[in-house]
Amino acid sequence: MADKVTKEQIYEKLLNILSEDLSVDVEQITPTLEIRDDLQFDSLELYSFVIDVEDQYGIRISDEQIDRVRTMNDLVDMVYEIVNK
C-alpha cells in the first residue's frame, strides 16, 4: 500500500492549486486563514477550488462537508481524513 499522505503535503498541494488554478498570491495564505472571508471566495471560486482538490486526490467532497470548512486547516484535516480513510 502507498504511504499515507501527510497533512503537510496536503497543505503544500492546496497552496499549489490556489496559486496555479486560481491565481491566488500564496504569500497571504496561512493555516488559519478563512477561505470564504479572508480570500473573499465566492461560490464559483470555492467550487473551482474544491473540484481541483477532488481531482488532485481522486476524492469526493460533498456540499455538507464544504459547508463545515472555514479555514485552510479545516480543509487540510478533511482531505487528510478522506484520503487516508
Next chain:
Amino acid sequence: MNDREQQMAEGLVSIFEKVLVAEEKSLQKGYFTKLSLAEMHTLDAIGPYDARTMTETAQILGITVGTLTVAIDRLVKKGFVERKRDEADKRVVRISLTRDGKIAARMHGKFHKVLARHILEPYDDKEQELLLKLVEDVDEYLSTQVARYDSESQLRKTAQDVANDVRRRKSDG
C-alpha cells in the same frame, strides 16, 4: 371542482412554474449565462463524477439518444462536456463533465439545496417530516400518472380512460 381542489390545482401549477422561473433566473444572473435550463439538467443527468454512455444519460433524461446527441454536441462546443472512448471497450463512447461542467452542475445542485433548505426552515422537525411525506406522496401519484404515458399504445388507452372519466362525470353530474 370544489375550493380545495381548485386551490391544489392552482398551487401545483404555480409551484411548477415558479421553480422553473427561479432556476432560469439563477442561471441568467449567475456565472453560466451560456447554459439553458435544459442544458443544465443534461449536465445534472451526466453527474459530476461519472462517465456515462449516451444510452444511460438519455434514459435518465427520458429522451431519445438522437435528441441527446444534438444537446451533447452543443455542450461539447460550449466546453461543458467531453467525449471519451471507454478504456475497456473502445467501441463505447462515454460522456463526462469538464471542469467548467462540474462547477456548473455543482453550483446548480447547490441552488436546489438552498431552495429546499429555505422551504423547510420555518418548520419544526415533525412538521418537516410531514411536509416531506406529503411531497413524496404527491410525487408518487404523479409518477403513476407519467407511467401511464410510457408507450404510445398506452397513451391511446390513457386518452380513452380520460374520455371515459369525463363522460362518466358528465353523466354523474
